[in-house]
Amino acid sequence: MRLLIIEDEQSLREQLKQRLVARGYSVDAAADGREGLFLGSEYPMDLAIIDIGLPEMSGIEVIRELRKQQKNFPVLILTARSNWQDKVDGLEAGADDYLVKPFHIEELFARVNALLRRSAGHSTSVLEYAPLSLDTVRQEVKLNDTLIDLTSYEYRVLEYLMLHAGKVISKLELTEHIYDQDFDRDSNVLEVFVGRLRKKIDPQSSLKPIETIRGRGYRFSLAAASDG
Amino acid sequence: MVKTWSLTGRLIASASLLLATFLGIAGFSLDALYQKRASEALKNELLSHVYTLLSASRDDDNGLPVLDKLMPDPRFNQIDSGLLASVKSHSSGYSWASASTLGNEFVFNKNMLPGQRFTSLYDDKMVLYFGIAWDDYEGVPNNYTFSVASDLHPYHQDLNSFRKELVLWLGGSAFILMLVQALLLRWGMKPLKQAAADIKKIEDGRQEQLLSDYPVELQGLTGNINSLIRHANASQQRYRKSLGDLAHSLKTPLALLQAAREQDEQQLKNTLDEQLPRIDELIQYQLQRAAVMGKSSIAQNIELLPVVEKICRSLAKVYHDHQIKFDININSDICFRGDEADLLELLGNLIDNACKYGRETVRVSACNQPSLVITVEDDGAGIRTEDRQKLLQRGVRADQKKTGQGIGLDIVNEIVGLYEAKLVISDSALGGASFSISFC
Numbered sequence: 001m002r003l004l005i006i007e008d009e010q011s012l013r014e015q016l017k018q019r020l021v022a023r024g025y026s027v028d029a030a031a032d033g034r035e036g037l038f039l040g041s042e043y044p045m046d047l048a049i050i051d052i053g054l055p056e057m058s059g060i061e062v063i064r065e066l067r068k069q070q071k072n073f074p075v076l077i078l079t080a081r082s083n084w085q086d087k088v089d090g091l092e093a094g095a096d097d098y099l100v101k102p103f104h105i106e107e108l109f110a111r112v113n114a115l116l117r118r119s120a121g122h123s124t125s126v127l128e129y130a131p132l133s134l135d136t137v138r139q140e141v142k143l144n145d146t147l148i149d150l151t152s153y154e155y156r157v158l159e160y161l162m163l164h165a166g167k168v169i170s171k172l173e174l175t176e177h178i179y180d181q182d183f184d185r186d187s188n189v190l191e192v193f194v195g196r197l198r199k200k201i202d203p204q205s206s207l208k209p210i211e212t213i214r215g216r217g218y219r220f221s222l223a224a225a226s227d228g
Numbered sequence: 229m230v231k232t233w234s235l236t237g238r239l240i241a242s243a244s245l246l247l248a249t250f251l252g253i254a255g256f257s258l259d260a261l262y263q264k265r266a267s268e269a270l271k272n273e274l275l276s277h278v279y280t281l282l283s284a285s286r287d288d289d290n291g292l293p294v295l296d297k298l299m300p301d302p303r304f305n306q307i308d309s310g311l312l313a314s315v316k317s318h319s320s321g322y323s324w325a326s327a328s329t330l331g332n333e334f335v336f337n338k339n340m341l342p343g344q345r346f347t348s349l350y351d352d353k354m355v356l357y358f359g360i361a362w363d364d365y366e367g368v369p370n371n372y373t374f375s376v377a378s379d380l381h382p383y384h385q386d387l388n389s390f391r392k393e394l395v396l397w398l399g400g401s402a403f404i405l406m407l408v409q410a411l412l413l414r415w416g417m418k419p420l421k422q423a424a425a426d427i428k429k430i431e432d433g434r435q436e437q438l439l440s441d442y443p444v445e446l447q448g449l450t451g452n453i454n455s456l457i458r459h460a461n462a463s464q465q466r467y468r469k470s471l472g473d474l475a476h477s478l479k480t481p482l483a484l485l486q487a488a489r490e491q492d493e494q495q496l497k498n499t500l501d502e503q504l505p506r507i508d509e510l511i512q513y514q515l516q517r518a519a520v521m522g523k524s525s526i527a528q529n530i531e532l533l534p535v536v537e538k539i540c541r542s543l544a545k546v547y548h549d550h551q552i553k554f555d556i557n558i559n560s561d562i563c564f565r566g567d568e569a570d571l572l573e574l575l576g577n578l579i580d581n582a583c584k585y586g587r588e589t590v591r592v593s594a595c596n597q598p599s600l601v602i603t604v605e606d607d608g609a610g611i612r613t614e615d616r617q618k619l620l621q622r623g624v625r626a627d628q629k630k631t632g633q634g635i636g637l638d639i640v641n642e643i644v645g646l647y648e649a650k651l652v653i654s655d656s657a658l659g660g661a662s663f664s665i666s667f668c
Contacts, residue, residue, distance in 0.1 A: 082512045083519065084539070084576030085569045091542035098546070102508055118548055 001116055001160065002177045004048040005029040006036030006062060007078065008055055016049065019105050020112075024139060024152045026179050033057025040066050044176045047116055049108075051078045052090055060093045067094035074115035078103075113137055120163035127162050129222035132201060132209060134162050143201055153178065154197045157190070161210060161220040170217035194218060235420070236413060243409050251398050262390050267354070270383055271347055274356035277301070277376040281313055282360070291365035292317070293372065295324045304328050310379030312336075318371040336375040353377045419443050423450060430457065459524045470518035477510050513635040520639075521567035522646035529563040532602070535571055536592050539579050547583045557593035564600060564667075566647060574643045575602070577636035578663050582606035586660055600667040605656035616653040 003025045007013040017029045030036035033054040040048055052059040063075055077090040082100040097111050113136050127134045131144045139155055141148045156178050171190055198210055211219045285293035295315055303309040304326040313326040314336040340359025348355050355377040361369040419442055429435040438450040481503040488499040540554040564571050582590040586606030594602045619637055644651045649667045656662035
């Protein structure tokens with residue numbers, strides 16, 4: 001999942017980026033509204049975390065502009081003031097949730113997770129596609145109730161495919177959402193990841209949960225167990 | 229941007245324009261009237277000269293008029309006197325001209341039928357032609373034209389001196405009127421200057437309010453300024469008090485943190501986990517408490533429905549997973565009199581709580597008969613009767629509460645108090661709690 005952080009306070013921005021990267025997200029960070037708007041308009045983001053009190057261009061304006069450009073990824077606003085005027089203004093401008101500073105980083109993870117899930121159309125945090133299940137909060141994958149050991153990148157690839165189950169995801173889209181802008185797109189590292197992932201989640205090669213659609217990309221094609 | 233004219237400027241400009249117009253019209257009409265009179269008088273004079281000529285003529289052998297070389301009026305006899313006369317017969321060729329015509333280039337060139345008269349203006353003369361019929365001894369009528377011309381020079385001179393005097397008089401009165409106007413303006417503007425001076429005194433802290441002896445037209449304005457000042461003073465005091473409270477209430481957690489320096493790592497972490505949220509809550513609570521505007525005589529009427537809809541739209545996003553159904557029961561003509569931020573804070577906290585504790589339905593209703601009552605209800609577990617009183621207690625400071633309870637209801641209590649309203653907690657027909665605020 002590719003996240004955008006727009007936060008002018010350097011220490012907070014770097015801390016957030018570090019913690020989110022450690023959690024397996026690819027993160028682009030901007031220090032002001034203009035740069036943030038540029039990144040949000042130019043790159044396929046899955047979610048943005050925007051501070052309302054930005055210099056030059058306020059967070060509210062950035063959100064309005066993004067929504068005007070039909071960028072529909074979820075937006076979480078950070079506000080230093082806990083008054084309702086700010087919250088309501090942000091939500092009315094197009095944000096989806098708010099968090100008042102200071103906050104626990106776990107609270108931020110929970111909100112980000114819920115928003116990502118919600119935008120992919122899932123209402124619970126565990127995606128069940130028997131015999132596979134993926135817990136987006138714990139970032140764990142189980143096969144027949146046995147934990148599978150996945151690397152961070154393998155988990156990200158699987159989570160993205162499962163959140164968009166049934167849809168064909170091109171290699172380009174997958175690359176863009178898994179890596180930030182500095183990634184070398186020409187390498188075949190993605191195919192290697194998918195190959196390893198298949199071996200881990202389907203050792204007998206009997207389920208074939210990840211289909212390769214020739215010339216188009218990959219598709220996660222197991223049927224949902226409980227919710228879609 | 230167009231520069232706004234000063235009041236004095238406006239009054240002076242308009243009064244001057246009016247004065248100029250009035251004096252202009254007066255001068256112009258007086259001048260026209262005088263000119264008309266003078267030329268009438270001149271015409272009459274010419275006519276009387278014709279009569280003089282008629283009476284001075286004698287009959288000749290045929291009974292027709294002849295005039296002597298010298299006339300009784302010396303001006304007819306004197307060259308360059310400015311008065312010329314001529315008598316001409318239309319048939320016999322008799323022609324007489326006064327001695328004053330000698331050397332003058334002016335020619336009498338019109339013949340009039342009997343009974344006709346004609347006045348004409350040349351550049352420097354006014355001429356009267358007068359036609360008569362004169363019967364000779366045989367009773368045959370002969371036509372004559374008697375003509376008199378008078379120099380316009382004295383007439384012009386007269387007119388010029390009149391104009392000079394007119395300008396003098398009108399100019400003088402304009403000057404006096406302007407002077408009077410300036411004095412009146414000074415007098416009329418005095419209360420405004422007084423108000424500015426009073427406001428300056430308030431700025432310098434030498435006075436607290438605008439005094440009440442202002443003219444009735446200004447009393448609305450000064451009254452509003454006074455209530456603004458009172459309002460600002462009250463807010464300032466609230467800020468000061470909040471700041472004092474904040475400083476005071478931060479002392480305890482700070483002391484605990486200071487003491488924690490001596491503790492081992494785990495204990496230190498525990499203390500931090502306890503005290504940091506507490507400090508955060510204290511800051512939030514006091515800041516928001518200070519920011520409440522409160523009831524004010526200059527408050528606006530804010531339509532309630534759009535504000536409630538805005539909050540519900542926002543909260544529907546935040547509580548997306550709860551799938552809450554908002555049931556809004558508010559007529560579009562119901563208004564809240566006060567500050568919009570206060571209203572947002574009040575309803576934001578109440579509706580947020582209702583979403584948090586409710587299951588699937590949150591109802592917001594309002595009526596304004598006889599005064600505004602806003603009710604927020606949910607279908608949650610409700611609030612026990614013994615807990616209700618505790619929730620409503622005002623002045624229970626956030627630092628005396630356990631952390632984690634949230635400060636939303638404290639802020640609601642604060643706002644309700646400042647608006648002199650009443651908050652009642654009861655059971656809702658939906659099954660949960662009902663928070664009802666009655667304004668008076």
